[in-house]
Amino acid sequence: MNTDTRIQFLFSRYVSGEATPDETVEFFLLLNDAKYKAVFHQLMDQYLIETTFSNGLNEEQKTGILQEIFKAPEPVTAAAETSVPLPLPGAVQSFPLWRKMLGAAIVLITLSAAVFFISRPKRETPITYTEYKGELKPGGNKATLTLNDGTKLCLSDAANGKLAQQGNVRIRKSAEGRIIYEITAPENKVQTNAENEPQYNIVSTPAGGQYQVLLPDGTRVWLNAASSLKYPVSFAALKERRVELSGEAYFEVAKINRGRGRLPFLVKSSGQEVEVLGTHFNINTYKEEKAAVTTLLEGSVRVSRAGAFAAVIAPGEQAIVNEGIKISRADTSTAVAWKNGIFKFDHADIYTVMNQLSRWYDLDVEYRGKAPENKFNGEVYRNMDASKAFRILSLARINFRLETPLNHQGRKKIVITQQQKMP
Known part of the structure; x- marks a missing residue:
């Protein structure tokens, strides 16, 4: 029996669990010999294809799996375990304790291969869509509260x-659909965990959701769709009130005096930080927008960006942050229209319009051909079904259609095509 045939025999015996101790020792010795690596790779491919996986492994993956499996924390010589003569002169004479590995190595091969396949970029199967003729309902009060210990509470169902x-x-949850934090006993220190770190909660809204939060300091926050807010369970004894925002939110910050001054309130979001002492403002930091926009309605805020200068804005102004910070006058009613149940567009392009509509009606957007160059002005109530809200597109003579995945898994989408030609 030549060596390749012997390797195939030992491999088959080992993966079937029928290998004797002596055969197992011989199996590992052969694995440690570099000149037989290609033979083992081929056997691994064949085994994985015939069992769990339908795709093979590349050279780097196979080598990585073998190296991981056969690392020896306490190497021994073959003679220490068995009297079987070494089959290959010059072979590596140390290998993992086979008694520890017996029955586990092939499991590790499978698990390791699974990890490789999971971590490899997957070839996504294209989703097939068909026209959707049903109705899409507007969003509503939907959110999830994540407690400090990781417990998740669905606020829609609670x-x-x-x-x-x-x-x-x-x-507690109020009848108006709002989260309220209440101090139930005098506090002399920050609410902490076992590591003496502040405890945090996170409120997150899905696409098609919105929610209100009354923070422990009395600050009121309105979260728009597809947004999240992370904040301490208690602000007691903290030197500042710091929260983290993703998406969009409107804040009415409570004024808290501490010592000789007011306790600062800071909002950290993508690419910027907003510091306030007591004010009303809106922050839009959606990733699909061109910049982070902070609009001030009342009070004073300081907007800063790492690597750029800081700026203080006054009521009626907004700070637009991307590579730098730009201050401009703003229509505050447009910035906070969402909070008041309205889509309000003021010379908005198609991307601005569709970003808002897609978040509220939980849709993907696809543009085919040249995107319409229309500018939109007007208001649409957010409590209307999608068919009524999308009239804004029909009035602009923009072609669109709704589509849904054939397998009903995944989001519906709206396809925007080129604008109709005027007669």
Whole structure:
């Protein structure tokens, strides 16, 4: 029996669990010999194709798996385990303790291969769509509350009343669909965990969702669709009130005095930080927008960006942050229209319009051909079904259609095609 045939025999015996101790030792010795690497790679490919996986492994992946599996934390010689003569002169004389590896190595091969396949870029199967003629309902009060211990509470389904108790802070849901934090006993220190770190909660809204939060300091926050807010369960004894925002939110910050001054309130978001002492403002930091926009309605805020200068804006102004910071006058009613149940467009392009509509009606957007160059002005109520809201496109003579995946898995989408030609 030549060596390749012997390797194939030992491999088959090992993966079937029928290998004797002596055969197992011989199997590992052969694995440690570099000149037989190609033979083992071929056997691995064949085994994976015939069992769990339908695609083979590339050279780097196969070598990585073998190296990971046969690392020896406490190498021994073959003679220490068995009297079987070494089959290959010059072969590596140390290898993992086979008794520890017996029955586990092939499991590791499979698991390691699974990890490789999961981590490799997947070839996504194209989704097939068909025309959708149904109705799309508007979004509503939908959100998830994630507690400091990782517990997730669906606020849409939760009954009104107490949701949770974190130390001396009670969290409840009001009849108006709002999260409220209440101090249930005098606080002399920050609400912390076992590592003496502040505890945090996260409220997140899906596409088609919105929610209100009354923070422990009395600050009111309105979260728009596809947004999240991370904040401490208690601000007691903290030197500043710092929260983290993703998406869009409107803030009415409570004024808190601490010592000789007011306790600062800071909002960290993508590419910027906003510092306030007590004010009303809106922050839009959606990734699909061209910049982060902070619009001030009342008070004063300082907007800063790492690597760029900071700027203080006054009521009626907005800070537009991308590579730098630009200050301009703003129509505040347009910036906060979403909070008041309205889509308001003021010379908005098609991308601005569709970004807002897609988030609220939970749709993907696809542009085919040249995107329309229309500028949109006007208002649309957010409580209307999509067919009524999309009339803004029909009035602009823009062709569009709704599509849905044939397997009903995944989001529906709206396809925007070229503008109709005027007669």
